[in-house]
Amino acid sequence: MDTDSVIGLGETIFDFVVVGGGTSGLVVANRLTELPDVRVLVLEAGTNRLTDPRILVPGLAPASYEDPDFDWDFRSIPQEQLHGRQLVGSKGRTLGGSSAINLGMIIYPSQTGMNAWEQLGNPGWGWPEFAPYLRKFHTATGPSDSIRAFFNGMQYQQRDQGCDGPVQVSFGDQYMPYHAAWFETFQSLGYPSSADPIKGGGIGPFVSPGAVDPATHTRSHAGAAYFSESVQQRPNLRVVTGALVERLILEHRNGSAVATGVQFSKGDRTYTIAVNKEVILAAGATQTPQILELSGIGDDGLLRILGIDPVVNNPSVGENLQDHGVVSFGYEVADGMPSGDMARDPTVAAAAMAEYQKNGSGPLGMVPMVSAFMPCLELPDEERAQLLQRMDDLSQGASRAILKQSQAVRQLLNDPNEPTVQYILAPFQLLPRAGPSPKDIFGLGHPGFFISIMSLLSHPLSRGSVHIRSNNPGDSPILDHGILTHPVDVELQARHSLWMEKIAETQPMATLLKENGQRLHTPERLTDLEKAEEACKELVLSMYHFSGTCAMMPREDGGVVDPRLKVYGTSNIRIVDASMFPLVPRGNIQATVYAVAEKAADMIRQDV
Ligand SMILES: Cc1cc2nc3c(=O)[nH]c(=O)nc-3n(C[C@H](O)[C@H](O)[C@H](O)COP(=O)(O)OP(=O)(O)OC[C@H]3O[C@@H](n4cnc5c(N)ncnc54)[C@H](O)[C@@H]3O)c2cc1C
Incomplete structure (x- = not known):
């Protein structure tokens, strides 16, 4: 399909117009066009780079960051709580969306976390109803025998995995000694792997599979999987x-707003396309609220100031932004030990590329990360009670929306079986202080060889927002990440970060790291909670898990969509991307995005 062409567009009546050809948009477009009588148009602002090596080769993802052909490259406003630092907001701007440029980790949400979605007023969104969709989107290929042996204690059963979905999920073939040591170190600390995360429970270490096709060793993203060559043939x-969508054309009918068309620009022309049944918004959590606001759905006051006629007053549009902040500690490796930092040597980089081109193996063809879900171990019962009390005190007088969400998060933090953090091991350096440019953070610019241990709060309480800055659709929205604005998050993040020092000094990890070697996070070992809190504010970055800005919740609780994903006050606009998450789930979120979109597609098919 020539996706650059608009020839004949005006002559077709489309039943559905999907805004955004990213992760969720392509899932829904694919599933709806399985029905031969349903005509679907997808409008994607970005490029078609399906055959570009920076997308195809999993290990080349960072080469696409900041390039406008791939990345929206947002920056937050200065974050007061982080001493005025700006955070990066990379986001895919190409067919496949963020799944085409992300780090490829496939991690599943927890049972308790999904049940919290349902408890927030969303019948049908609890774990039992949601879990089948976590399998529907993918086909998993298990680890080889040698990889299973390498990761002593790895939990994996083929019967638990997806077996016929479009996204290919697989394991790598060349892990480093730190990866095996990760498992053994957690075991030494008394926390062996207890379950495969796909089952929604358990704590301890696990190997994060990657969205990589094991046959071709290429990235399996929404563009490749849901817009494959055979799907492109569908008439x-x-x-x-x-095609940059600028706004929806809305009319009032029987007390609600009806989308009759979509206005978009391409090149220097503006087009309006009629829609027969529904508009499906899938522009991601940063731009779906932008499109609603540009169309007159949002906070009346804000819209009027910016010269937009309000159609539906809902001040919750663009609020409730959630993200996982990630704090990374860097440890120098022992002399002679390998590190991904070796790729800064052009000879080593060329050898890795040659190995990849020969048979797809090696570091470029895999996702080289392992993780662990853990509770907060350095938090004695009495201090835990104090922390929860602090949380309750801070919620006093909060809006109904925040109060309800805080209660849900409180339950999660209080559940002894629910992790409060995800630790990740990456066998290369990260330089948060060199930010906000991702090229500097990922650029391996510090001399020497390092690994990184990272921590991400599973259930953050901090909230940010994203709103339009003007009525010009070409202006990027005002992004206020809000990461670590909540004092309880700062304390939890610091406590979890202190534990990263323990991981690094426990055997066998300790022997792989240089004794008294350089540390990229702080010159001295962190022992003190206050100092750790300060370090977290200096180091925290966005994990690019934007979500929650058009949350699925009752309208009086701050919701923008109902449990059928319909925008309140409208009769034919749905949201199917990460903006509908009421609470960001534990771990990396693409698996949840895919599953939400699969479930959304089923709902839309039932409803029309
Ligand atoms: C750098 C990076 C690394 C990540 N790493 C991981 C990881 O390892 N594992 C994981 O699970 N998750 C990861 N994520 C997160 C995950 O990829 C995203 O949360 C998920 O893909 C978002 O899906 P979405 O459908 O909500 O939005 P997207 O996939 O971002 O899709 C939105 C699409 O809408 C288009 N669009 C936006 N505005 C308009 C408009 N006005 N008109 C037309 N089109 C528009 C965009 O160009 C884009 O293609 C990462 C994300 C990034 C950016």
Whole structure:
């Protein structure tokens, strides 16, 4: 399909117009066009780079960051709580969206976390109903026998995995000694792996599989998986790239707003396309609220100031932004030990590329990260009670929306079986202080060889927002990440970060690291909670898990969509991307995005 063409577009009546050809948009477009009578148009602002090596080769993802052909490259406003630092907001701007440029880790949400979605007023969204969709989107290929032996204690059963979904999920073939030591170190600390995260429970270390096709060793993202060559042949599907959706054309009918068309620009022309049944918003958590606001759905006051006629007053549009902040500690490796930092030597980089081109193996063809879900171990019962009390005190007088969410998060933090953090081991250096440019953070610019241990709060309480800055659709929205604005998050993040020092000094990890070697996070070992809190504020970065800005919740609780994903006050606009998450789930979120979109597609098919 020539996705750059608009020829004949005006002559077709589309039943559904999907805004955004990213992770969720392509899932829904694919599933709807399985029905031959349903005509779907996808409008994607970004490029079609399906055959570009920076997307195809999993290990080349960082080469796409900040390039406008791949990345929206947002920056937050200065974050007061982080001493005025700006955070990066990379986000895919190409067919496949963020799944085409992300780090490829596939991690599943927890049972308790999903049940919290349902408890927030969303019948049908608890774990039992949601879990099948976590399998529907993917086909898993298990680890080889040698990889299973390498990761002593790894939990994995083929019967638990997805077996016929479009996204290919697999393990790598060349892990480093730190990866095996990760498992053994947690075991030494008394926390062996207890369950495969796909089952929604358990704590301890696990190997994060990657969205990599084991046959071709290429990235399996939404573009490759849901917009494959055979799907491109469907006569009832049309995809146009380079099409920036500016606003929806709305009319009032019987007390609600009806979308009758979509206005978009391509090149220097503006087009309006009629829609027969529904508009499906899938522009991601940063731009779905932008499009609603540009169309007159949002906070009346803000819209009027910016010269937009309000159609539906809902001040919750663009609020409730959630993200996982990630704090990374860097440890120098022992002399002679390998590190991904070796790739800064052009000879080593060329050898890795040659190995990849020969048979797809090696570091470029895999996702080289392992993780662990853990409770907060350095938190004695009495201090835990104090922390929860602090949380309750801080919630006093909060809006109904925040109060309800705080209660849900409180339950999660109080559950002894629910992790409060995800630790990740990456066998290369990260330089948060060199930010906000991702090229500097990922650029391996510090001399020497390092690994990184990272911590991400599983259930953050901090909230940010994203709103339009003007009525010009070409202006990027005002992004206020809000990471670590909540004092309880700062304390929890610091306590978890202190534990990263323990991981690094426990055997066998300790022997792989240089004794008294350089540390990229702080010159001295952190022992003190206050100093750790300060370090977290200096180091925390966005994990690019934008979500929650058009949350699925009752409208009086701060919701923007109902449990059928319909935008309140409208009759034919749905949201299917990460902006509908009421609470960000534990871990990396693409698996949850895929599953939400699969469930959304089923709902839409039932409803029309
Ligand atoms: C650098 C990076 C690394 C990440 N690493 C991981 C990881 O390892 N594991 C994991 O699970 N998750 C990861 N994530 C997160 C995950 O990829 C995203 O949360 C998920 O893909 C978001 O899906 P979405 O459908 O909500 O939005 P997207 O996939 O971002 O899709 C939105 C699409 O809408 C388009 N669009 C936006 N505005 C308009 C407009 N006005 N008109 C037309 N089109 C528009 C965009 O160009 C984009 O293609 C990462 C994300 C990034 C950016």
